[in-house]
Amino acid sequence: MRYGQGPDVLSHLNLALAPGSFHFVTGPSGAGKSSLLKLIYLAARPSKGLVHLFGRDVVHAPASEKPKLRRRIGVVFQDEMLLDHLSVFDNAALPLRIAGRKPADYRNDVAELLTWVGLSQRMDAMPSTLAGGERQRLAIARAVVNRPDILLADEPTGNVDHEMAVRIFRLFVELNRLGTTILIATHDQELIARSGRPVLHLENGRIAPRPAPMPRPAAFGPLS
Amino acid sequence: MSDRGMSERGMSETFTPQNWRPAPFLPERDERDGSLIFVVAVLCFLACLTAMGVIAANRAAAGWTGQLTGEATVIVRPRGGETPDAAAARAAEALAGTAGVSEARALEASKAYDLIRPWLGDVSDLEDLPVPRLVAVTLDGRHPADAAALKAALAKQGVDATVDDHSIWIKDIRRAGGVVQALGVTIFLLIAAAAAAVVAFATRAGLAARRDVVEVLHLAGAEDGFIARLFQVRFARVAGLAGLIGAGGAAALGVGLRIAGGGGGLTPALPFAWTDILAVIPCPLIAAAVAAAAAQFTATRLIRDMP
Numbered sequence: 001m002r003y004g005q006g007p008d009v010l011s012h013l014n015l016a017l018a019p020g021s022f023h024f025v026t027g028p029s030g031a032g033k034s035s036l037l038k039l040i041y042l043a044a045r046p047s048k049g050l051v052h053l054f055g056r057d058v059v060h061a062p063a064s065e066k067p068k069l070r071r072r073i074g075v076v077f078q079d080e081m082l083l084d085h086l087s088v089f090d091n092a093a094l095p096l097r098i099a100g101r102k103p104a105d106y107r108n109d110v111a112e113l114l115t116w117v118g119l120s121q122r123m124d125a126m127p128s129t130l131a132g133g134e135r136q137r138l139a140i141a142r143a144v145v146n147r148p149d150i151l152l153a154d155e156p157t158g159n160v161d162h163e164m165a166v167r168i169f170r171l172f173v174e175l176n177r178l179g180t181t182i183l184i185a186t187h188d189q190e191l192i193a194r195s196g197r198p199v200l201h202l203e204n205g206r207i208a209p210r211p212a213p214m215p216r217p218a219a220f221g222p223l224s
Numbered sequence: 225m226s227d228r229g230m231s232e233r234g235m236s237e238t239f240t241p242q243n244w245r246p247a248p249f250l251p252e253r254d255e256r257d258g259s260l261i262f263v264v265a266v267l268c269f270l271a272c273l274t275a276m277g278v279i280a281a282n283r284a285a286a287g288w289t290g291q292l293t294g295e296a297t298v299i300v301r302p303r304g305g306e307t308p309d310a311a312a313a314r315a316a317e318a319l320a321g322t323a324g325v326s327e328a329r330a331l332e333a334s335k336a337y338d339l340i341r342p343w344l345g346d347v348s349d350l351e352d353l354p355v356p357r358l359v360a361v362t363l364d365g366r367h368p369a370d371a372a373a374l375k376a377a378l379a380k381q382g383v384d385a386t387v388d389d390h391s392i393w394i395k396d397i398r399r400a401g402g403v404v405q406a407l408g409v410t411i412f413l414l415i416a417a418a419a420a421a422v423v424a425f426a427t428r429a430g431l432a433a434r435r436d437v438v439e440v441l442h443l444a445g446a447e448d449g450f451i452a453r454l455f456q457v458r459f460a461r462v463a464g465l466a467g468l469i470g471a472g473g474a475a476a477l478g479v480g481l482r483i484a485g486g487g488g489g490l491t492p493a494l495p496f497a498w499t500d501i502l503a504v505i506p507c508p509l510i511a512a513a514v515a516a517a518a519a520q521f522t523a524t525r526l527i528r529d530m531p
């Protein structure tokens with residue numbers, strides 16, 4: 001894939017993530033980790049190649065079907081992308097509201113989740129008043145609140161202390177245990193080492209040590 | 225919204241998930257709204273004033289021509305031994321019997337003297353001059369007699385007279401009325417177009433400034449139509465409010481003018497009527513509709529550019 005008329009930032013990429021798998025993706029800054037995640041959460045289109053999710057080609061899926069697909073994907077953006085005019089609670093509940101769920105059905109779950117990520121005292125605060133780590137934890141809460149089938153996290157523990165990083169990791173493990181396929185982009189080697197989960201190493205837009213090919217439904221065709 | 229605003233300021237109420245109410249996806253207020261509302265309100269105000277002015281001017285022109293077409297003046301010159309008054313009476317009689325005339329009335333001599341006095345000065349023996357008499361003719365409103373018919377009726381009775389059916393004036397007034405109307409409509413259209421352009425432009429700018437909301441909702445799986453509708457409602461409300469303020473201001477001014485102008489409207493020249501104020505009613509609706517259309521257009525394009 002490429003941005004505009006720029007050079008290819010990802011190429012010759014061929015990887016498949018088994019449903020329910022848990023992977024890390026690492027690599028130097030600019031290697032293309034965020035770009036890879038963008039392809040999967042349908043925020044970017046490959047200039048060539050295919051992206052398969054849930055057993056289907058999502059690049060050529062009609063625009064009308066993409067919202068439904070996106071609701072099944074939770075994303076922790078590298079730059080959080082919180083809505084500054086909404087409270088912490090509103091931000092966290094956003095995917096549930098978009099999915100059309102009734103507040104009465106989820107308000108306690110949202111509160112519980114916010115408590116888990118340590119934001120129980122800040123539920124009615126505005127994101128602009130949060131510390132960097134708090135913003136990140138809110139972004140994580142929003143990404144997992146809808147129990148997505150795929151969770152993509154871009155540097156989710158970049159701004160939190162080690163203890164919180166472990167706590168968040170446990171949240172991801174729990175989600176994974178419930179069936180969510182997880183892909184986390186991170187520089188946190190210690191977290192990776194402790195997790196014992198497989199790692200994809202990206203360098204210059206390519207996978208360095210080729211991972212063993214895995215079956216669909218979450219697969220990527222060749223990119224160039 | 226309000227209870228959250230309270231607790232945010234550290235007021236008595238503490239936040240619990242139970243008293244949480246989903247906040248609108250778009251901020252209800254935006255600091256940019258103030259200037260948008262001001263500009264749109266001013267333009268709507270001007271557009272409403274012009275609309276009311278055009279309507280009143282239209283009525284004025286119609287009133288003038290209506291008065292003039294309903295009447296004709298006949299100047300009677302006495303002939304031979306006849307006295308001017310007798311000639312005038314004979315002319316009035318002849319005209320009254322003509323089809324298309326509802327009334328013909330010989331004016332008193334003094335009326336004729338009053339008309340020529342400015343030219344002659346206050347001459348004491350004015351009454352001795354052979355001054356022509358005037359006959360005022362009121363024409364049938366439905367089928368008015370034309371100048372030729374009046375002339376023919378007078379000639380038949382052997383009256384030496386000139387018929388003035390005001391046709392020269394009517395033509396001029398019609399032309400003047402048409403110019404005023406065209407001018408008013410042009411100004412109105414320009415102002416309305418400017419207001420619409422401002423609404424559309426501000427809506428697009430406001431929407432572009434809220435790109436983050438569009439992006440987050442889009443990636444969270446909101447339907448395109450859902451996102452577009454948020455902006456439609458949001459900006460239609462702001463523009464509608466501005467239109468309401470502008471229209472309200474214009475209506476208030478209209479009421480003031482109507483009251484100050486007394487029974488004849490603002491002045492006899494611009495007979496402003498109560499019903500003219502109704503012209504402001506479409507304004508807020510049009511402003512809201514334009515904003516909604518612009519928001520829909522911009523939001524749809526913004527979303528379509530996203531993968």
Ligand SMILES: Nc1ncnc2c1ncn2[C@@H]1O[C@H](COP(=O)(O)OP(=O)(O)OP(=O)(O)O)[C@@H](O)[C@H]1O
Nearest residue numbers: 003006009027028029030031032033034035036078
């Ligand atoms: N929006 C964009 N427009 C143009 N080029 C971009 C854009 N985003 C990323 N790039 C380029 O694409 C390449 C890969 O960027 P990407 O953000 O995927 O890297 P990354 O691995 O996530 O880096 P980091 O660890 O710093 O987050 C870089 O060369 C970057 O300059």
Ligand SMILES: [Mg+2]
Nearest residue numbers: 033034078154
């Ligand atoms: Mg990145």
